[in-house]
Amino acid sequence: MVILRALGPFQAISDGRPLDLGGQRQQAVLARLLVAGGRAIPVSTLIDELWPGRPPAQALSTIQGYVSRLRRALEPGRAPREEAGVLVSAPPGYALRADVENVDAWHFEHLVKRDDGDDLAATLTRLDTALALWRGPALAEFGDLAWAQAEAQRLDDLRLIAVERRADAAVRLGRSAALIPDLEAHASAHPLREEAWRLLALALYRAGRQADALGALRRARDVLRDELGLDLGPALQRLEQDILGQAAHLDGPAAPPVSAPRPAEVLRVVVADDQALVRTGLKVVLDSEPGLELVAEAENGEQAIQQVHLTRPDVVLMDIQMPRLDGLAAARRILAENDPPKVIMMTTFGTDDNLYSALRAGVSGFVLKTSAPEQLIAAIRAAVAGDALIDPAVTTHLIAAFAGRHNPAAPGGLSDTEVDLVRLIARGFTNRQIAVTLAVDEPEVAAEVTGLLKRLDLIDRAQLVVLAYETGLVSPGT
DSSP: OOEEOSSOOOOOEEEEEOOOOOOOHHHHHHHHHHHHTTTOEEEHHHHHHHHHTOOOEEEEEHHHHHHHHHHHHHHHTTTTSOOOSSEEETTTTTEEEOOOGGGHHHHHHHHHHOOOOOOHEEEHHHHHHHTTTTTTTGGGGTTTTTHHHHHHHHHHHHHHHHHHHHHHHHHHHHHHHHHHHHHHHHHHTTTOOOOHHHHHHHHHHHHTOOHHHHHHHHHHHHHHHHHHHHHOOHHHHHHHHHHHHHOGGGOOOOOOOOOOOOOOOEEEEEEEOOOOHHHHHHHHHHHHHHHHEEEEEEHHHHHHHHHHHOOOOSSSEEESSSSSSSEEEEEHHHHHHOOOOOOEEESSSHHHHHHHHHHTTTOOOEEEETHHHHHHHHHHHHHHTTTTEEEEEHHHHHHHHTTTOOOOOGGGGHHHHHHHHHHHHHTOHHHHHHHHHSSOHHHHHHHHHHHHHHHTTTHHHHHHHHHHHTTSSOOOOO
């Protein structure tokens, strides 16, 4: 039985060991078929998507060679003339055949979309299982290919939905206090998601922290005004008024009784930086935060790898530029091992190349060394929760790099209403959040989005996000 893993470093596992899938282009054939979800992909499409705009003269025979070698890797015991059972011929192309549970991306999506009705405990268990499948950014090795970018964004959107649905179930079960650190990290990592702020404020209120709950909503209002020029949506405005009025319906169920106190989980951290002053500063930050423990320091990439082997930490804070093996190379080696820790990259400045290289290496965060301590702590907790936090200063820099790259005119003569819809999608709003913002029904939003994708000849909303940035519909401050 072969297990395929795309939610993190791309792998095929058999009998607990990774299989040799060959070079990156050959792996991309298997990854593209995985993304198709079992549907057949014509060879002509594989060629166009693996070599966009510049296929080699022998592209067909090259694809056939890739498929042949992948089949030998995936089914080494198959007889020479026996029909393949995993990577199958499906004229005029190929398809991937596997059980849903044996492909982490398929299994994750199945778990997220399943409905447990009113059984909140079952929902919580199901989404815990789904989120545990993530080991890092999805399909990062193929980040220069449009289909992989679109699928990675789609899967990440689903992951955020899962995080919020899990939190909603836990809050409704009366487990608010334990959720607060994770919700703080989630809201910091995704400050434009109103559902993140709603859950955080509600959890704080139910934990007896009314002032902090109102403070969270003020932070949400500031972010939305600065980034989108919008006020809080109706749902957050109602929540704010209910908190001020101490509405009875906000109280929710009492926290479940605990038979015996359990010690708080301590997250073990390794710090790798060639500057002693930086290591000292990070040690002060970690020592001041309950639940975090500095277990080792390293001055270069080689030492970092050694310390990971010795201490088995939960998180590694890794400088991106160090002597004797830089941080990116060290991160790749650490993340290639079985059951690796989370790795968060640090730098004194954010550049596109550094960010993309770090994400492709499979890291779970990217922060500036000048970040506030609470931002660093949020990155650590987000990484351990299966999330990934990128410093807002870096995010703004990347958005600025997209702005004005092409003709900023709206594509296809979009109406003002459609432009507003595209901008909200590009900012990470779900259909539910868009419905609240525009004061319309959610099914109406879903129908508008589907129609817009069809008219612009786009596959999914991730492609619409890319289009919004590249055409200048979204830029810093819009």
